[in-house]
Amino acid sequence: MPALFARVTKSPGLVHLAIPVVLVLLVxxxxxxxxxxxxxxxxxxxxxxxxxxxxxxxxxxxxxxxSIAFYGIGAYASVxxxxxxxWSFWLAxxxxxxxxxxxxxxxxMPVSHLRDIFxxxxxxxxxxxxxxxxxxxxxxxxxxxxxxxxxxxxxxxxTFVGGSVSFxxxxxxxxxxxxxxxxxxxxxxxxxxxxxxxxxxxxLAGSGIDAGKLRISVFALxxxxxxxxxxMYAHFQLTISPEAFSFDRLIQLLLATVLGGAGTFLGPxxxxxxxxxxxxxxxxxxxxxNLVYGLAVVVLxxxxxxxxxxxxxxxxxxxxxxxxxxxxxxxxAPPEPIPVDEQPQASLEIRDVSVQFGGVRAVHGVSxxxxxxxxxxxxxxxxxxKTSLFNAVTGEVASTSGEVLLSGETxxxxxxxxxxxxxxxxxxxxxxxxxHLTLLENVMVGGEIRSKAGLARQxxxxxxxxxxxxxxxxEALHLLNELGIGHRADGRAAEQPxxxxxxxxxxxxxxxxxxxxxxxxxxxxxxxxxxEELRAVLKRLRERGLATLLIDHNIAFVAQASDxxxxxxxxxxxxxxxxxxxxxxxxxxxxxLGSAGGARV
Amino acid sequence: xxxxxxxxxQAGVLAPLAVGVAxxxxxxxxxxxxxxxxxxxxxxxxxxxxxxxPGVIITLLLGCLVGVVGYLTSVLPAQYMKVPPVGIxxxxxxxxxxxxxxxxxxxxxxxxxxxAWVEGAVQFAGVNLAYQRLIAIGIGIGITVLVVIVFDRTxxxxxxxxxxxxxxxxxxxxxxxxxxxxLAWGVAGACCAVTGILQVGLASxxxxxxxxxxxxxxxxxxxxxxxxxxxxSLGVLAVATVTAVCQQYVNSxxxxxPILILLLLGLLVRPQGIFQSKLTADRT
Numbered sequence: 005m006p007a008l009f010a011r012v013t014k015s016p017g018l019v020h021l022a023i024p025v026v027l028v029l030l031v032x033x034x035x036x037x038x039x040x041x042x043x044x045x046x047x048x049x050x051x052x053x054x055x056x057x058x059x060x061x062x063x064x065x066x067x068x069x070x071s072i073a074f075y076g077i078g079a080y081a082s083v084x085x086x087x088x089x090x091w092s093f094w095l096a097x098x099x100x101x102x103x104x105x106x107x108x109x110x111x112x113m114p115v116s117h118l119r120d121i122f123x124x125x126x127x128x129x130x131x132x133x134x135x136x137x138x139x140x141x142x143x144x145x146x147x148x149x150x151x152x153x154x155x156x157x158x159x160x161x162x163t164f165v166g167g168s169v170s171f172x173x174x175x176x177x178x179x180x181x182x183x184x185x186x187x188x189x190x191x192x193x194x195x196x197x198x199x200x201x202x203x204x205x206x207x208l209a210g211s212g213i214d215a216g217k218l219r220i221s222v223f224a225l226x227x228x229x230x231x232x233x234x235x236m237y238a239h240f241q242l243t244i245s246p247e248a249f250s251f252d253r254l255i256q257l258l259l260a261t262v263l264g265g266a267g268t269f270l271g272p273x274x275x276x277x278x279x280x281x282x283x284x285x286x287x288x289x290x291x292x293x294n295l296v297y298g299l300a301v302v303v304l305x306x307x308x309x310x311x312x313x314x315x316x317x318x319x320x321x322x323x324x325x326x327x328x329x330x331x332x333x334x335x336x337a338p339p340e341p342i343p344v345d346e347q348p349q350a351s352l353e354i355r356d357v358s359v360q361f362g363g364v365r366a367v368h369g370v371s372x373x374x375x376x377x378x379x380x381x382x383x384x385x386x387x388x389x390k391t392s393l394f395n396a397v398t399g400e401v402a403s404t405s406g407e408v409l410l411s412g413e414t415x416x417x418x419x420x421x422x423x424x425x426x427x428x429x430x431x432x433x434x435x436x437x438x439x440h441l442t443l444l445e446n447v448m449v450g451g452e453i454r455s456k457a458g459l460a461r462q463x464x465x466x467x468x469x470x471x472x473x474x475x476x477x478x479e480a481l482h483l484l485n486e487l488g489i490g491h492r493a494d495g496r497a498a499e500q501p502x503x504x505x506x507x508x509x510x511x512x513x514x515x516x517x518x519x520x521x522x523x524x525x526x527x528x529x530x531x532x533x534x535x536e537e538l539r540a541v542l543k544r545l546r547e548r549g550l551a552t553l554l555i556d557h558n559i560a561f562v563a564q565a566s567d568x569x570x571x572x573x574x575x576x577x578x579x580x581x582x583x584x585x586x587x588x589x590x591x592x593x594x595x596x597l598g599s600a601g602g603a604r605v
Numbered sequence: 606x607x608x609x610x611x612x613x614x615q616a617g618v619l620a621p622l623a624v625g626v627a628x629x630x631x632x633x634x635x636x637x638x639x640x641x642x643x644x645x646x647x648x649x650x651x652x653x654x655x656x657x658x659p660g661v662i663i664t665l666l667l668g669c670l671v672g673v674v675g676y677l678t679s680v681l682p683a684q685y686m687k688v689p690p691v692g693i694x695x696x697x698x699x700x701x702x703x704x705x706x707x708x709x710x711x712x713x714x715x716x717x718x719x720x721a722w723v724e725g726a727v728q729f730a731g732v733n734l735a736y737q738r739l740i741a742i743g744i745g746i747g748i749t750v751l752v753v754i755v756f757d758r759t760x761x762x763x764x765x766x767x768x769x770x771x772x773x774x775x776x777x778x779x780x781x782x783x784x785x786x787x788l789a790w791g792v793a794g795a796c797c798a799v800t801g802i803l804q805v806g807l808a809s810x811x812x813x814x815x816x817x818x819x820x821x822x823x824x825x826x827x828x829x830x831x832x833x834x835x836x837x838s839l840g841v842l843a844v845a846t847v848t849a850v851c852q853q854y855v856n857s858x859x860x861x862x863p864i865l866i867l868l869l870l871g872l873l874v875r876p877q878g879i880f881q882s883k884l885t886a887d888r889t
Contacts, residue, residue, distance in 0.1 A: 118876070122872075124636070129820065129864065132865070136858075136860065258695060292706060294702045295702075295703050295706035297706075298705075302679045302700055302703065304699075306679075306683045
């Protein structure tokens with residue numbers, strides 16, 4: 005059995021191809037049994053709802069408790085369009101989906117900046133308010149009594165009555181479409197961005213990606229899918245009331261997602277199967293049903309966030325014990341390198357920049373210039389203001405005064421992602437890689453800045469998006485090879501040694517094709533050999549024509565790697581010039597060692 | 606006067622619950638989604654003793670026990686497995702489900718009420734003030750102030766703050782963080798018991814009430830500033846005020862919608878909490 009799971013989890017493509025076949029077989033098998041038809045239709049609705057929550061919570065890490073509200077909104081909006089405007093199911097359902105998606109986008113806007121748990125509370129408050137409005141807005145929703153006698157969908161002579169085989173076929177077709185969409189998202193650049201949003205949101209801005217826009221898009225997508233599930237439910241039951249969108253349904257939704265494995269393609273499928281099985285057992289348990297549900301949630305959350313999929317994966321990896329991607333042996337020969345002949349050239353000029361935090365003056369009137377094909381080292385004791393200067397250049401903090409010019413043009417530094425798109429990339433003191441993604445995928449995230457396809461096209465992962473992806477994959481692999489870590493491309497970032505993570509972060513920045521690269525202590529924590537590799541990388545960056553500004557505390561390393569050296573102390577630039585001259589300067593010796601007079605005292 | 610009384614009694618009932626939620630959050634950064642169910646379960650327990658003094662004492666002790674069991678079953682194992690706070694919050698939701706089912710099996714699912722501690726009322730400014738309501742307000746506020754003082758103004762609170770900041774560092778100074786987690790959850794459980802006891806004495810208690818109590822308490826705590834105990838209880842007062850005013854003067858059918866609007870406005874204008882210093886907030 006674990007071997008079968010190993011094949012499935014290693015090649016989810018097999019599952020993807022098998023799903024329509026399995027769905028058809030299930031319907032054919034159940035078509036003579038009313039109870040099985042009912043059960044499968046319920047499971048289909050539950051799957052669409054669970055998939056919607058899995059996208060927003062599992063992939064993007066946004067703990068939205070409003071999914072149940074959008075489920076209700078989709079149901080009521082589609083039924084309202086049918087009853088009051090005479091629309092058919094085929095028009096009313098997309099309308100319900102659009103209404104849910106639009107409200108989802110509007111709701112997330114004011115609260116998208118909140119941290120996970122606070123977002124959960126804000127969305128929970130929204131869900132509760134929606135349930136109250138549904139219960140009280142009698143003229144539209146029928147109040148607590150709900151709406152009865154909903155017209156079943158029809159097409160020509162064929163009517164899809166809820167509970168019949170024809171309606172089950174309709175649900176199965178929708179499920180297949182949702183499975184396909186989820187599959188494509190899990191493979192696409194959009195999916196990688198969602199995982200980045202979940203695990204390392206800071207890396208998004210660092211790759212020139214607008215995290216706010218991404219949050220709104222995924223929330224709208226998830227809300228729309230929940231609305232679709234709502235419309236399916238309404239036309240299945242042919243009656244709706246506020247109780248159908250209650251807290252109990254929310255608990256089931258959370259449970260199915262958590263049970264199956266949040267953030268996995270197979271999770272919602274396995275979660276719904278487990279939930280249906282538990283419901284069947286619950287029929288025999290009576291009042292103890294919730295007790296079993298509750299204990300299952302407690303146990304599964306204690307095990308981890310990946311539920312059944314995660315547990316099976318752990319079992320499989322424990323059994324296999326094969327060498328992982330940490331092996332230092334090179335993988336198969338890399339494809340032909342792609343010449344990076346589009347390296348943009350620009351000079352960076354920092355002009356009289358100051359940064360103040362309350363009463364603390366972190367940077368005071370610093371001016372510095374970095375030309376293409378030059379490496380400028382920036383050193384200084386701790387607290388000299390070097391990183392604050394970087395932060396001011398890249399928009400991570402607002403400067404109090406001064407300006408930054410890129411090839412003579414003043415840079416708008418209000419948003420870090422806009423600075424990246426302008427051509428200034430940077431690394432941080434600690435590598436900001438997405439632990440769950442492979443090194444290759446991490447570097448590919450940097451290529452998103454040049455994607456021709458928008459978010460909507462990325463979601464459906466069509467031809468243009470696949471071509472984008474193939475280009476990014478090839479370029480990312482080339483960069484990893486250039487930095488000497490190509491053989492680790494398929495290893496997860498979290499499993500890589502520190503030095504490799506450092507180099508991978510540089511590769512991701514190079515994927516942005518920047519004209520200027522700011523490196524904040526790239527040599528920190530590296531061994532002597534790794535530092536030598538880094539120096540070779542810096543040499544290659546210079547040859548590419550990149551303007552590089554380098555901070556490090558290892559003076560010898562910076563002096564050897566730089567063409568020009570600048571020294572900061574107490575927020576000011578005290579000396580700059582040729583590395584050898586600067587290091588011999590009295591003010592530099594004084595900044596590091598203190599004055600001779602001071603020492604005597 | 607009547608509106609003020611309604612505001613104070615609702616705040617008196619909810620404030621201990623909100624302070625319990627804030628206390629747990631402060632130490633472990635976990636929102637206890639089981640708080641409402643714990644209050645209802647303990648309210649049923651108090652009702653089964655008809656809110657007698659020994660019954661109240663037993664309910665308070667049981668509250669501590671329920672809190673500790675909640676920590677040991679839904680939080681400690683997840684923390685050990687390094688599950689993120691969102692996952693642990695989901696685990697508390699599972700604990701709530703299990704506790705609700707246990708409550709239904711033990712006490713049945715129907716609404717329950719208890720006799721007032723003191724019968725009668727006093728006339729003030731033309732309004733009839735029931736002694737029970739005045740006592741409930743006094744107890745709610747008194748308990749809340751006591752918890753705030755103990756955990757904000759004494760060495761216990763400062764040590765707990767040290768654990769919240771950096772457990773490893775706290776251990777180096779001889780502090781046992783697990784003991785403080787147990788203390789926080791035990792006190793939070795007792796706070797839930799106080800809410801349940803007051804609610805069952807003033808009106809009635811039933812299963813569906815757990816969601817409403819949880820919503821009002823959590824929204825109040827977040828609105829006020831969940832990092833601070835006093836700020837959380839003041840947030841609950843704000844929620845009670847808006848609810849009562851809207852019910853009295855706008856539309857009596859809408860209880861939660863005005864609170865959602867208040868919460869969204871609060872998060873937009875002052876994301877760290879209306880009554881919380883920006884320097885100590887950590888929600889964005």
